[in-house]
Amino acid sequence: MNVVVCVKQIPDPAAPQSLDASHNLDRSGKLILDEADTYGVEMALQLVDKAGSGEVTVVSMGSASDVAGLRNALAMGAAKAVIVSDDSLRGSDSLGTAKVLAAVIGRDMPDLILCATESSDGYTGTTPVQLAELLGLPSVTFAKSVVVEGGSLKVDRQTEAGYDEVTSPLPALVTVTAGVVEPRYASFKGIMAAKNKPVEVLSVADLGLAGAVGQAGARQEITEVVAAESRQAGEKYVDEGDGAEKIVAFLESIKVL
């Protein structure tokens, strides 16, 4: 069973974030593997392991000047990585990103495609389903458990009320919620092995998508960025054993108690 995991290298969410002059997220600093993607990588490794054959490929789009995040996925156990990197892709929207990923994945259709429910930098959350539609595949989003049995898929999908048991034939695309599995830490052996695993770098021209994607294909634009109405910090006390009473007094003052 072959599984493709779509991953994204993002600026460290713990570091201060900003927009550049063209209103794109500043990605000039160090990039890391989005933590949300580590769950998909782990899930893919477990499914391939259980199937007894096949491999995990990670597919990404973005700057290839720093591929430490992809190496991280390879160190966890993925066999190879493909990244589409092209200056013309700056300013891509989610549909443009899906077109690029579809062109890469469509070259050799895997049995299963795994994605995070959304990235931790853009939070758009639509790229996976757009990708499934472009590839003509069924999709199940918000999976909290994924089982492959007899060539078909069983997924527990998060709902407002609880969860649904969903079945689907393969190939299919699934988005996994964080916490669906416990991502492994790369072992020293894994990190060493990752250095020699293939990382294929493709351009937009390689995929025959010139002009269709990137800022030109986005068909949406940011008109302005303004400071949001800000909340002011209120009173702050150091607890000296009276913190609870102080909170109660505050709740009384706003008539909650």
Place this chain on the structure above:
Amino acid sequence: MSITSLWVVVEPSQDSFTTTSLELLSHARSLATNVSAITWGSGATFAAQAGEYGAMTLYDVGALDGSLPGVPVASAIAALVQSAGAPDAILVPTSYDGRDIAGRLSARLDRPVLTNVTGLSDEGGLVTEHPVFGGTQTVKARFTGEGPGIIVVRAKSFVSESAGASTAAVVAAPVGETANTASARIANSHVEERTGPKLEDAAVVVSGGRGLGEAEKYSMIEEAAKLLNGAPGASRAIVDAGWVPYSYQVGQTGKTVKPTVYIACGISGATQHMVGMKGSKNIVAINKDADAPIFQIADFGIVGDVHKVLPALIEVLKTRA
């Protein structure tokens, strides 16, 4: 170019449309004279409600026979764009199924989608607002090119208000070609029992984060929430760690809440979390780190150990219960 026609995807729940669907309908009718709604499943039985909140026509995709809504509903809307003509935009509520519908539709129509929208206005064309960096900045955006844009709106962005209008005319909107894409099916639905008010509707929300230290300590959050007749919530960190289900999550990825008071316990205030709760009327924070970002937006902060302050608070509340 002024806005004449908007379509709103209205999601059926137990005995009405979801609150977010009604918020979208209410706002749509303030922007356009011609508002239509699109629903499926039991939705057509709520035609009176669709009309009351501003839809003149309710397009009904009908029974989905166990299919997840994303593919069939998007396919029906795409067919409708062909047969009835494109609206200026299609509004979709942020929900599990809403995002599926929006994504599928975007690829089908080859039109862009804007998500996490919290504001929508007519400035000679539709302009969307998106909170970024924890809601400290707002990005304004618009669609370019021909054809309808798809706009996915977060809960509680608009006020749901009845227009007192009469029932919407129900028009069938059959599913178009779906090939193999509609083959994911719901075999069984499970409802997780919950007591007390719903997280998104509660007047009081008590939320816990990593500062609780371990999963077992979350019971303190539940107890305090119960004593305040509120709902328990959680930061992404402890949901990811598997302490509580995803449905408890408040933030960018989870629910948007705007209670009378939000009590953040052991939550540092990552941007991801703040965007889901900074609209609360009052914010109380308990955190041992005096420099935690949560204190920058808290109306009332206690710098202290959540393991001491919270049990003490529970004791006081018990004596008053």
